[in-house]
Amino acid sequence: MRMSVWDKPRVIGCAENYPQHIALPRGCLDAALSLLRENGIACDLRDERVRGQPLDVSFVGSLRPDQEAAIAAMLPFDAGVLCAPTAFGKTVTAAAMIARRGVNTLVMVHRTELLKQWQERLQAFLGVGKGMVGTIGGGKAKPSGRIDIAVMQSLSRQGEVNPLVEDYGHVIVDECHHVGAVSFDAILKRTKAKYVLGLTATPIRRDGQHPIIFMQCGPIRHTAASPAGAPHDLEVVPRACRARIDLPQDAGIQDVFRHLANDQARTEAIAAEVSDAFAQGRKVLVLTERTEHLDAIDAALGGLEPSPFVLHGRMSRKQRAALVADLDALPPDAPRVLLATGKLVGEGFDHPPLDTLVLAMPVSWKGTLQQYAGRLHREHASKTDVRIIDFVDTGHPALLRMWDKRQRGYRAMGYRISSEDLK
The missing domain is CATH 3.40.50.300 (P-loop containing nucleotide triphosphate hydrolases)
Structure with a gap:
């Protein structure tokens, strides 16, 4: 093969x-x-x-x-x-x-x-x-x-x-x-x-x-299959980021990710999607792997009220527990935004109201994708559908290959991918 x-x-x-x-x-x-x-x-x-x-x-x-x-x-x-x-x-x-x-x-x-x-x-x-x-x-x-x-x-x-x-x-x-x-x-x-x-x-x-x-x-x-009560309307909404990524030929993938995290226009586009989802009353999880990227997205969401919850590895265990308690104390139907690193919420994190994932940094491995999407699959009375907003970067061949792998992963989980011309 x-x-x-x-x-x-x-x-x-x-x-x-x-x-x-x-x-x-x-x-x-x-x-x-x-x-x-x-x-x-x-x-x-x-x-x-x-x-x-x-x-x-x-x-x-x-x-x-x-x-x-x-x-x-x-x-x-x-x-x-x-x-x-x-x-x-x-x-x-x-x-x-x-x-x-x-x-x-x-x-x-x-x-x-x-x-x-x-x-x-x-x-x-x-x-x-x-x-x-x-x-x-x-x-x-x-x-x-x-x-x-x-x-x-x-x-x-x-x-x-x-x-x-x-x-x-x-x-x-x-x-x-x-x-x-x-x-x-x-x-x-x-x-x-x-x-x-x-x-x-x-x-x-x-x-x-x-x-x-x-x-x-x-x-x-x-x-086991997904339980009957879990949301079955699963949608991926791709958002094309068409900016050319000019890096040296020998640049590694971490250099590419650093470039994405520092791209202010891309960050503002992410913040706009998050704000729109919040205005629609959705419960939004924004995931990236870089703490400085979280900070940039948080800054771009400066006018959002109430302020987003931010969960990252620099926080102590006690601080993380207090933040999760505050998140769980919200009324079930209240919109919310949680900004987090994938390592902290990829496994074991349980907040059933979440219905929207904004994938702010690309991933490719299907196991990681399953873990991230799984944060949305918990049963909750107010949840009828789940949505993943995927920022697809077209300016680098490695990132397009990652998108190809994500598409296969999404379809394997039963998601439908809304059509958008990414070429």
């Missing part, structure tokens, strides 16, 4: 060699047993996994039929990945799985902000108090030994994995595509749980390491 395979590993191996045996990741069990059967080789299977301590909790929430179907598909297997889109309700589904497995559980997340989110929801859906759901992360370690939520980075320090991970009978990995990272892979290798559940909306990694997800968490057992 002549597609580039640069920087993609040809072979990905997670096996470990020992003097008398070879160790394979848990997710390879089905394939290994199948290979033995095909070659007429008998297998003596000795199960030394940790079954965990009994956990007496009941699920007190309610599940949609598609969530019940997902649980029914996952329960027969000890390990596996549930692939479900944003807004499916992976947390409530996981809570029901915890109750049905009935053993002590460790939930692993990759960001501190998700720690409290999971704690609050598990307490609500399982009808238990704070003493039952412990946390490890954010500089504190208060595990309960029954249901615990841990930030992955807090479980591994300088290559040493906390032995506490060996004590659970059930491990749930939120956003399990992060398991491809070396430090997170090491944590999964150390766990001995009988049951492992991976949760993700994007079971792919840009670095090509996604097979590790399935080696450590098991294969995809169920792929």
